[in-house]
Amino acid sequence: MSEATSPLQTSRQQRDGRKLRNFRYFVLIWLLLAGVLNYMDRSSVAIAAPHIVDELGLTMTDIGVLGSVFSWTYALCQLPAGWLIDKVGSKRMFFLAVGLWSIATALMAAGQAMWQFVVFRVLLGVGESPNSPNSSKITTSWFPRSERGQATGIWDSGSKWGSAIAPPVLTVLSLALGWRAMFVIIGVAGILLAVCFLVWFRYPEESKHLSEEEYRHILAGRDEGVIEQEHIPWLHFFARPQTWGLIIGFFGSIWAWNIFITFLPLYLQTTLGVTVAGTGLYAALPYVVAALTAIFGGRLSVILVRRGRTPLRSKRLLIVGGSIWVGILLVVLPLMRSLWSAEIVLCLALAGVALVQSQSWAITSDLVPDRQAAQFGGIMNFGGYFGGALAPILTGAIYDSYHSYTPSFMIAGAIAFIGAAAYGLLLRKPMAKVNVG
Numbered sequence: 001m002s003e004a005t006s007p008l009q010t011s012r013q014q015r016d017g018r019k020l021r022n023f024r025y026f027v028l029i030w031l032l033l034a035g036v037l038n039y040m041d042r043s044s045v046a047i048a049a050p051h052i053v054d055e056l057g058l059t060m061t062d063i064g065v066l067g068s069v070f071s072w073t074y075a076l077c078q079l080p081a082g083w084l085i086d087k088v089g090s091k092r093m094f095f096l097a098v099g100l101w102s103i104a105t106a107l108m109a110a111g112q113a114m115w116q117f118v119v120f121r122v123l124l125g126v127g128e129s130p131n132s133p134n135s136s137k138i139t140t141s142w143f144p145r146s147e148r149g150q151a152t153g154i155w156d157s158g159s160k161w162g163s164a165i166a167p168p169v170l171t172v173l174s175l176a177l178g179w180r181a182m183f184v185i186i187g188v189a190g191i192l193l194a195v196c197f198l199v200w201f202r203y204p205e206e207s208k209h210l211s212e213e214e215y216r217h218i219l220a221g222r223d224e225g226v227i228e229q230e231h232i233p234w235l236h237f238f239a240r241p242q243t244w245g246l247i248i249g250f251f252g253s254i255w256a257w258n259i260f261i262t263f264l265p266l267y268l269q270t271t272l273g274v275t276v277a278g279t280g281l282y283a284a285l286p287y288v289v290a291a292l293t294a295i296f297g298g299r300l301s302v303i304l305v306r307r308g309r310t311p312l313r314s315k316r317l318l319i320v321g322g323s324i325w326v327g328i329l330l331v332v333l334p335l336m337r338s339l340w341s342a343e344i345v346l347c348l349a350l351a352g353v354a355l356v357q358s359q360s361w362a363i364t365s366d367l368v369p370d371r372q373a374a375q376f377g378g379i380m381n382f383g384g385y386f387g388g389a390l391a392p393i394l395t396g397a398i399y400d401s402y403h404s405y406t407p408s409f410m411i412a413g414a415i416a417f418i419g420a421a422a423y424g425l426l427l428r429k430p431m432a433k434v435n436v437g
Contacts, residue, residue, distance in 0.1 A: 023209050024142045024218065028154050030197050031135045034098055035158020036165065037190045038131050039261075041105040041124065042070070043166035044186060045117075046265050048108075048179040050276060052117075060266070062114060064396025066121050067262035071389030073125025078382035081130040082375030083234075090138050091201050093130050098194035101127025106187025109180035132156075132381055136361050137374040142204055144218055146305055149315055149362040153298020156358035157291040160350070164287030167265060168280030175277070232372060232431065237379055242367050245426025246360065246376075247383030252323055252419020253356040254388030256330060256412045260286075260350065262392040267405055272339045282343060289347040290354035297322075297355040301362065312366040315359045316427050322355035323420035330413035334406040356419075367431050 045052075049063045085093050104123035111117045135155050143151045173182040204210055204218055237243045265283050268274040274282050297318055304314035329349035336342035364380065365373040395408040 023207070023211070023214060024204075025151075025154075026209075027138065027142050027201075028151060030094075030201060031138060031155035032158040032161070033193055034094065034131060034135070034197075035155055036162040037098070037186065037193060038101070038128055039159045039162030040166045040170065040186050041101060041190065042128065043163050043261055044105065044108070044170055044183060045121070046262055047166060047170040048174060048182065049266060050269070051174060051179045056112070056114075058114060059396075060400050061393070061396045063266075064262060064393040065114075066117055067258060067392030067396075068389045069118050070121040070125045071258060071385045071392070073122045074129050075382050075385035075389060077126050077129035078133070078378040078385065080378075081133050081381075082372075082378035085130055085134050085137055085374045086371075090134050090141070091198065091203075093134050094138075094201070095194045095198040097127050097130040097134065098190050098197070099127075101131075102187045102190025102194065103127075104187075105190065106184050108183040109187075129381075132361060133374040133378040136364060136377045140365050140370045140373050142218065144220065145311060145365065147302065148365060149301030149305075149311065149359060150295075150298035152362035153294045153296075153301075153358040156298075156361055157294035157354070159357075160287045160291035160294055160354050162287075163261065164284045164291060167283035167287075171277070171280040232368060234375060237368075237376060237431075240431050241426045242429075242431045243376075243379060245422045246364070246367075246380040248422035249319065249323065249419040249427075250357070250360050250380050250384030251387040252416045252422070253326065253353050253360070254384040255391045255415045256326060256349070257353050257357070258385075258388045258391040259395050259408060259412055260346075260353075263395055263399075263405070264346075270399075271405060272342055274339065282339070285343065286346040286350040290350040293351035294354040294358040297358055298362070301359060310366075312363065312427070312430065315363040315366065316423060318359045319356050319363065319427075320420050320424045322352045322359070323416050323423060325349075326352035326356065327413045327416035327420065330409045330416060333409050363427065367427070 045063070045066055049058075052058055053060075053063070088096070101124050104120050104127055107120045107123070108117065111120060136152070139148055139151050139155065170182050170186070173185060177185075202208075204215060264286075265279045268279055268282050269276065272282075301311070301314045301318060304317065305311055309317070326349055329345050329352065333342065333345045333349065336345050360380065361377060364377045368376045391408075391412070394411075395405065398407050399405060
């Protein structure tokens, strides 16, 4: 039976007047919550680091190693992630991924030695790897092309909200109940989210909550600006300049992001004199600004499209400008001597990182066919995190040697400028059709 005469569509037409006409935005709640928990789990080591160092005798380099081990695992698993999402389906992959990374987080509570923490962080990297490509794929299913920049900005802001919520919430939990209990609590929260998603989520074609008008809007929007090309063989992605533009550009933002995810609480305490109890507020504020920027940046891309720019050009403009902005602020940050001047620069720098990351995910479906957006996004994430994984361990080693974060910020600023150049020069048009054989 065709979609035009299906019982589900007839049911939609009968209930159209009573159904929300923007139901697709409620789907983003699940992706947003996953992003929040994803980054609370990822940030938990940074919150627990002072306690782990004191209790188990780990060094700053050890903490950096834990950050790098996670990032390398996360990066390598990006390569099969897109294929697995297409094979297993977005719904089941969401359940499996969130469930695995939540179990890995809870296991951190049992850690007694460095090698155990390394194993648990490897499991965390495996579990978290499908999250962003899967969110990108769900977005291509539920949103027309012209709205994907805004939708991506919303779900990608979850990584910033999670990073903002983590310092105050996890600091309170670790002080009140102990750092081991903290890991158990956020692990259980993730398992509950995974189960609820499996029960509730439906694709647009299956949803009984979607009005006929909105369903047609989603279908029509999928065809706007469609890239006319056949399926691109996976290995052929690496022969195209657009792939390397995304990899190098995303690497520039991930390098800075990994430094802050791993060391922001410690930087505030060791360099700016913030107490452990006060770290929650000062570490959270930059991520709140970053989350709001991810949402606003997505809205800005929609405005640029309405003013005549193509979806690709609008996102590229924001990405290049954001990368330059990040580079400038990272170089300026070591010059800030007072807490609040440094805090302002941190807020602005992480805002730029958020803009670059959210629109990088959104631009993937402007460069390749929708059906391959998850694979392409996985390649981008692989490149960004595989190189960016060096940032935590290098930052930790530099601090242990020089007791300063200044060289690390200078290096991160230079890498951000390189990322801006890659975005600007290599993302000028959609990926051309590849002739095979």
